[in-house]
Every structure is written in C-alpha cells, then in structure tokens.
Amino acid sequence: MASTPTKRPKFRRRAEARPDEVLDAALDLFIARGFAATRVEDIARRAGLSKGAVYLYYPSKEAILEALVQRSILPIAEQVAALGRLETGDPKAALRSLIDLIGDGLAEPRVAAIPKIIVGEAGNFPQLVESYRRQVIERGLGALTALIRRGVELGQFRPVDPELAARNVVGPLIAHLLLARIFSIAPADDPRARRFLDSHLDILMNGLAAEGERKA
Amino acid sequence: MASTPTKRPKFRRRAEARPDEVLDAALDLFIARGFAATRVEDIARRAGLSKGAVYLYYPSKEAILEALVQRSILPIAEQVAALGRLETGDPKAALRSLIDLIGDGLAEPRVAAIPKIIVGEAGNFPQLVESYRRQVIERGLGALTALIRRGVELGQFRPVDPELAARNVVGPLIAHLLLARIFSIAPADDPRARRFLDSHLDILMNGLAAEGERKA
DNA sequence: TAGAAATAACTGACCAGTCAGTTATTTTCA
C-alpha cells in the first residue's frame, strides 16, 4: 500500500495541538447546539478524530467544558482582577475600562457562550459551577467591589454599598448577553451592542457620581 | 389546599385538580435538580401518580414546562405590561413599583426558577424559548421602554435611549437572580435581597434623573 | 357492568465511556 507520499496523512502525530483542536470543535458545537445536545462523537468528528481519541486527551465530557472555561474565561477574569488590584489611578477611569473589558468579552460569541453553558448545566455539574464561582464570579465581583469602594472613599462616588453596586455594574451586561444570545435580540456584532455599553456607562456613572462630580 | 366537600377517598379519580398537582410536583423537582435531571417518573411519584398517568394530563415533559410558564410567569408579565400601558401618573413612581413587582417575583423561588430553566434548556426547546420571548421578554421590556420614554418626554429623566435603558433596569435583577440561585450567593430570603433592590433603585434613579429632578 | 382512571411493564433510542486491536512513527542495532 505504500504509494505516493503526497497523500493526506491519515494520522497526525506529535499531537500537541490536539487538545486545543478538540476544544475548538467542542466550542463550535456547544455554541450551535448546546452542551447536552452535543455528543462526544460529534466533537471527535469535527476535530478529525474518533471518539476514543478524544478520551486520550480529556477524561470526560465535563472535563472538556472545564478546559474551555480555563482557556477562554479565566484570562479575562484575571485581567479584571488585575484592574481591581490597582491601588492607584482614577477609579472612575478604571471602572470604565473594566466595563469595556467585560463588554468586549461578552461581545465575542466564543467567550460569551461559556457562561451561558455554565448557567444551563449548573444543575448537572455542581462542582464545575463551584469552581467557576470561585475563579470567575468572586474574582470579578471582588475587583469591582474594590474599585467602587475606593471611588466612594475618594469622594468620587456617592456613598453606595460597594458590594451591591458591583451587581449594578455587571447586571446589565449579563442581561444583554442573555437577551442577545438566548432570545436572539440584538446580535452581538450589532452596532447597538456598542451603544448599549455606552448607555450603560452613561446611566451608571451618573447614578454613582457624587454631587460635585457629575458630567464627568 | 385541595379540600373535598365529602369524604376523602383512598384513590382520587375524577381528578380535576390533578394537572395542577403535577405542576406543583414538577416545579419542586425542577427547582431542586433542574429540568433535564428530573425524570417524568419522579414527577409522577411526587404527585402520587404513576408515570403513565402524567401522560393523561400532559402530552410531553416539555408541555409540563410550558404549562409552568403559563401558570407562574405570565400573570406577572401581564401585571408589568399593565403598568407600562398606564398613560397617566408619575413615570418615576411607576418605575419604582415595576421594579418592586419584578423583584418580588424573582425573590419567590417558585417563580424565579422558571426563567433559569428556560435559559438552561434554551438549546433543546427553541420553540418554547420563542414563546417565552414573545410573551414575557418583549412585553416586559416593552412596558419598561414605554415608561422610560414617557419619563424622558416629561423631562423627569435625562434623554437616554429608552430601549437601552430598559435593559439597565432589568439587568441587575437578572444578575442577582443568577448569582443567588445558581452560585448560591445571597439566598433569596436574605435581607440583603431587599437591600439590593433598594441599592439598585437608588443608583438607577440617580442615573436617570434629569438635572433639576435629583434626590427625588 | 361499562368505562374512566390509573398502573406497571415494556420499548426503542440515545449516548458517555471503555477497550482490544490497528496503524503510523521512532528507535534500535546488525
């Protein structure tokens, strides 16, 4: 059977790229059909592999989802957390870039799909949810809370409860994500998405700003 | 709740109350374990029936979920829509009661669980999602938008985009629901839930209020 | 006794995860 060497190789060896290819395929399908409705065999097919091979790289379907979280969400969460740790600089400006950061992430379908899946499968994978809470939610909210607290201390913001106000910041972003992706209102690449962020910032800044600081 | 005027038979035939009992059981289990993880047989057992009997009342598991939406969410959506239709009265006050209405609904676990399920199962039941969008989302957002638009026209609110601002109103409520129910942060009966609503109103009103109207 | 109400056993489809075996690539050493 040794024929022309120009044939497309059936096997691709040295497969350091494989895990990522599996994740790419999985994400495509999770976005299109959801987590539960996607069979591991579908993922394998799309990655150009057999089902068994997938299990060489990931011990379970859940592990694939977990790896996706690590790859696409964690970096963003880390950036957000870094913004919150900044002890210096203008809280108002930092808040602005933080919202931009989250907004950009949520505008990216391949990023935004993950939280949706987590929410959806929450019941089935409590342990995954727990790790998401620790690694993403608490860090993100923590950063936001710190930022707002500092703004209040500096007199830039009115004396709101920082922890609660933090939810006012992320809430509309999450809501927009859900409306856009689940109920197909306002696609992500819509210019309205950008305008929504602006509107959010506008109302929020006005709502937070201390008396003397309006129209910043 | 269910009381028979005559004696209590061991087996209850002629069951006009049955459909509702099935819904009650289903909701209990959906809340506790999620939609997918709840078997129809579990629902039947809890309602004191056999699995087959459930299918005398509902043609499918999806139909049970659909009936739950009709029973628990639609009345609230209708109330919200009614508030939006009011051509008279103070938009600011109306907005306040509207938020209270939604907030109360979301504080009720047996109500709040439904949207969560819809979001979660969105991929599997596109047609159910579509009907939810039409009957709940669009009516709710429409009412809010109308209210805000009127506030802007009356000069009570700054000239924000009413449609976008509406998402700023519901966003934090949704976010709070998710954080509370999925990530087990701030249980619904927590006094913090009430304080969160207050904080939301506070920031929102300040953010929306026109120059002369602050501290309303 | 008719027939409505309900049951319990059943069917068929699905799918995550396994594993014995196959094929490509690399290493060994004559």
Added chain:
DNA sequence: TGAAAATAACTGACTGGTCAGTTATTTCTA
C-alpha cells in the same frame, strides 16, 4: 542503510445504563 522492535496515536464496535413515551392490564366508581 534497512528491517525488526518498540511506542505513540488512533479506531470503532461494544457495554451498561438512562429515560421519554407507549400499551396491555387492572382497579375503582357510577
């Protein structure tokens, strides 16, 4: 060098279990 040995990558049929929905049968009531 080149062929055999070793190993890494991969395959796909199979298993075991789950569960929505159906049906043959029984039980209760009028």
